[in-house]
Amino acid sequence: MAKKGFSEEQIAKRFNLFKEKYQQLYPEDLWEYIEENFWLYVFQTCAPDVLMQVYTEMGLVHENGDFYAAHISKIKERFNIGCNIIDIGSGIIPSFANKLAYEQLKINKGTITIYEPLLVDAKAKYPNMTIHKEDFTQKTDITKFDLVTGIMPCEATETIIEQACRYQKDFYIAMCGCVHLAMPSYYGSYISPEYYQNYIIDKTKRLIKEFNNGELEIDYLDSNFAIDYPILSNRR
Numbered sequence: 169m170a171k172k173g174f175s176e177e178q179i180a181k182r183f184n185l186f187k188e189k190y191q192q193l194y195p196e197d198l199w200e201y202i203e204e205n206f207w208l209y210v211f212q213t214c215a216p217d218v219l220m221q222v223y224t225e226m227g228l229v230h231e232n233g234d235f236y237a238a239h240i241s242k243i244k245e246r247f248n249i250g251c252n253i254i255d256i257g258s259g260i261i262p263s264f265a266n267k268l269a270y271e272q273l274k275i276n277k278g279t280i281t282i283y284e285p286l287l288v289d290a291k292a293k294y295p296n297m298t299i300h301k302e303d304f305t306q307k308t309d310i311t312k313f314d315l316v317t318g319i320m321p322c323e324a325t326e327t328i329i330e331q332a333c334r335y336q337k338d339f340y341i342a343m344c345g346c347v348h349l350a351m352p353s354y355y356g357s358y359i360s361p362e363y364y365q366n367y368i369i370d371k372t373k374r375l376i377k378e379f380n381n382g383e384l385e386i387d388y389l390d391s392n393f394a395i396d397y398p399i400l401s402n403r404r
């Protein structure tokens with residue numbers, strides 16, 4: 169597997185440039201992780217999110233497709249992206265939001281606001297972006313947004329879905345493979361990712377009905393990405 173049109177030497181050069189710009193912004197232990205694992209995943213279609221963000225910001229596109237671009241295509245099939253979007257859990261580098269902002273600029277329509285407490289750089293990459301280096305909570309005002317997105321937003325997943333349904337917002341949430349259950353009765357016992365995903369799906373079905381927010385659609389990325397976690401969106 170190769171990155172589209174890049175030799176190892178070119179990738180190494182780009183990584184050095186990335187290092188010069190970003191290394192000092194990362195927490196030391198996280199930068200160590202990136203250095204240690206950079207070559208391990210660079211030829212895979214999917215990698216831990218912090219590495220996918222690095223590859224994306226370096227402009228490396230895998231010959232079998234780009235993870236964030238694949239999500240943007242799916243969003244475009246369902247929704248008009250020329251609207252006011254809120255993206256939650258955008259990542260240490262908000263690669264997905266950056267790409268989506270760029271797509272909006274191409275059509276000269278739409279804004280994207282992000283909530284992510286761990287951003288390494290709180291400056292917006294594009295003029296149509298607004299950055300909140302903070303947690304999204306039930307108190308975050310989402311009334312002015314049209315579409316709520318989250319790509320593997322981990323522990324924010326349940327709150328995002330609750331708020332999107334409560335305020336009748338369109339949503340596109342790609343789940344991750346983690347388990348984030350705060351149910352006391354399950355404390356101490358093993359909960360599989362599938363159990364957690366089904367719990368979120370059942371809850372979304374219930375909320376979408378309760379708040380009259382359309383129909384739930386469940387989708388997956390193509391198998392070449394080797395990430396078979398559900399993508400939840402509504403269809404109105």
Ligand SMILES: C[S@@+](CC[C@H](N)C(=O)[O-])C[C@H]1O[C@@H](n2cnc3c(N)ncnc32)[C@H](O)[C@@H]1O
Pocket residue numbers: 217218220221256257258259260263264283284285286302303304305318319320321322323324344
């Ligand atoms: C698995 S990462 C995904 C990052 C990014 N969406 C991507 O795909 O590259 C999950 C992110 O959600 C963020 N997060 C978790 N809870 C959050 C909350 N309540 N509000 C905002 N971000 C949150 C974490 O800081 C982390 O960066």
